[in-house]
Amino acid sequence: MTAASTLRSPQALADAGLIAPERLPALESVAAQYAVAITPALAELIDPADPADPIARQFLPAEAELEMNDLESADPIGDFTHSPVEGIVHRYPDRVLLKITHTCAVYCRFCFRREMVGPDGLKPLTPKALDAALAYVAEHPEIWEVIVTGGDPLVLSPRRLAELTERLAKIDHVKVVRFHTRVPAVDPQAITDDLVEALKCPGKAVYVALHANHPREMTAEVRAACAKFVDAGLPMISQTVLLKGVNDDPAVLGALMRAFVETRIKPYYLHQGDLAPGTGHLRTSVEEGRAVMREMRGRFSGLCQPTYVLDIPDGHGKVPIGPDYLAQGGEVEDPNGVSHPYPPRS
Numbered sequence: 001m002t003a004a005s006t007l008r009s010p011q012a013l014a015d016a017g018l019i020a021p022e023r024l025p026a027l028e029s030v031a032a033q034y035a036v037a038i039t040p041a042l043a044e045l046i047d048p049a050d051p052a053d054p055i056a057r058q059f060l061p062a063e064a065e066l067e068m069n070d071l072e073s074a075d076p077i078g079d080f081t082h083s084p085v086e087g088i089v090h091r092y093p094d095r096v097l098l099k100i101t102h103t104c105a106v107y108c109r110f111c112f113r114r115e116m117v118g119p120d121g122l123k124p125l126t127p128k129a130l131d132a133a134l135a136y137v138a139e140h141p142e143i144w145e146v147i148v149t150g151g152d153p154l155v156l157s158p159r160r161l162a163e164l165t166e167r168l169a170k171i172d173h174v175k176v177v178r179f180h181t182r183v184p185a186v187d188p189q190a191i192t193d194d195l196v197e198a199l200k201c202p203g204k205a206v207y208v209a210l211h212a213n214h215p216r217e218m219t220a221e222v223r224a225a226c227a228k229f230v231d232a233g234l235p236m237i238s239q240t241v242l243l244k245g246v247n248d249d250p251a252v253l254g255a256l257m258r259a260f261v262e263t264r265i266k267p268y269y270l271h272q273g274d275l276a277p278g279t280g281h282l283r284t285s286v287e288e289g290r291a292v293m294r295e296m297r298g299r300f301s302g303l304c305q306p307t308y309v310l311d312i313p314d315g316h317g318k319v320p321i322g323p324d325y326l327a328q329g330g331e332v333e334d335p336n337g338v339s340h341p342y343p344p345r346s
Contacts, residue, residue, distance in 0.1 A: 006105075007038045010061060018048050018060060030061040034114050034278070035107040039187045042106060045216055054214045054246040057282065058108055065109060065278035074115040076274040078315020087125045087133040091315060095145035098133060100125055100164065102151040106186045110241060110282045112274035112311075117151055124151075138171050145176040154183035154195065161198035169202045178207045180239065185212045188225035196232045210265055211239045213247050218259035230264045237268035240306060242289050243282050250295035257296075257304035267306040272321065275313055286310065286321055294323040298335025 010027040013019045013036070019027060030036075038046075038059050045055045075081075079099075082091040089097035102122040107114070116122045125133065137143050146168060153161065168177055179199060184191050199206055208229050212218060229236055238260045240247065247253045257267045270293070273283035284292075293308045308322040325332055331339040 005040045007043060008036055010036065013038070013060065016043060018043065018046055018056070023063070026063045026066075027061045030063065030065045034061070034065060034109075035104075035117060036061055037104065037107050039106055041188060041219075041221070042186050045219075052245060054252075055216060057245050058110070058213060058243065059106055060109070062109065062281065064281040067280065068277045069280060072275045072277045072279070073313065074277060076112050076276050076313055077311040078313070079113070079116075081315040085132050085136045086129045088136050090136075090140075090143075091317065093142050095147060096137060096140075096143055097147050097149050098137070099150050100130065100148060100153055101156060103155050104150065104152040105155055105183050105190070108182075108241075110243060110273055110276065110279045112276045113151075114276055114278075134167055134171070137168075137174065141173045143174060145178060146174055147178045147180060149180040152181050152183055153179055154181040154190070158192070158194040158198040161195065165199060165201040165204075165206075169204060174204065176205045176207065177201045178209055180209045180211065182211045184208075184210055184225040184229075185217045185222050188219075188221040191225035191228055193228070196228050196234070199229075199234060200232070206234050208234050208236045209239050209268065210236055210260075211241075212256065212260075213240050213243055215252065215255040215259050218256070218263065223259075223263045226263050226265060236263075236265040238265050238306065239269050239271065240267075241271045241273055242284050242292070242308070243273065244284050245282070248284050248288060248292060250292050250299065253292060254296055254300040254304060257300060257306065261301070261303045267304055270306040270308045272308070272310040274311055290321065290323045297323070 007013050007016055010019065010024050010031050014021050014024055042055065042059055047053045079089050082089050084090055087099050101124045102117045104117055107117065111117065137146060168174055210226065226236060240256065242248060247256060260267050272286060272289055273279060289308055296305060307320050309318050310321045311318050327333055327339055330341060332342045333339050
């Protein structure tokens, strides 16, 4: 990792010319509540002269983060409600989250775990806590998939990741291991051959889920980092959050999905923004999201169509909320908005 060069405070952002010095007092208040970290690779992508820069909106702290409403929650999708032991979230019968660390390479301004991550967030799993978490997985034969997340698991050393995959490989009923990460997009130099090798888990299907939200994030360096996973036999899928002023435009979202597909990453989920504290300025409405997805259909390849989903607050699960094409009276709507009878009438 290039942690020594990562910008971790409003003062560092101001010194780098990414924020105006007169904003420092307000942004220090934001940083006191929510962690800040911007890698050199990301800093190079930000245009400080553009007040609407979509990379800056995702990563630079903003005064609006101090504005909260009664619907927002420190645990908007109910992680704690479904955590039987530290580090495990068991919300669905056949899979669990394993939150091995609460550190990230960068800290997104819309993060739904923003109260849990960062230097002042929850601590990494101790060896004893990790033992208990893996024991829980081993004791529940219904668990088919382990999703390694956090924080970002790829901030860990290849040695620690290899130790984890070696232990997961010994649990026979686990067939799939999935790693959720932003590291390839925000610190592509960190994706070394040793790290890729460490993710391999003998006898298991291993997937890497990349989180990226704007086509400008998919630089040549990022694509090369992702190619290391795919070339090593680790398929990749994508996760994207629908964000106001970042990707809530069909042309922008479509360009991102095309960039994924060109990089051999299958678009997977487009998330409705969660009700995390201080994120209202970045959330779209569901109606706006459905309209974007409707514009995507027919305009972009089927390979480029993610599933638009909502995590129901308080841990009730994830459901698809994309547009409907079946109308009342036995009609179906085509991608151009024209209705047709189905079955066709003679």
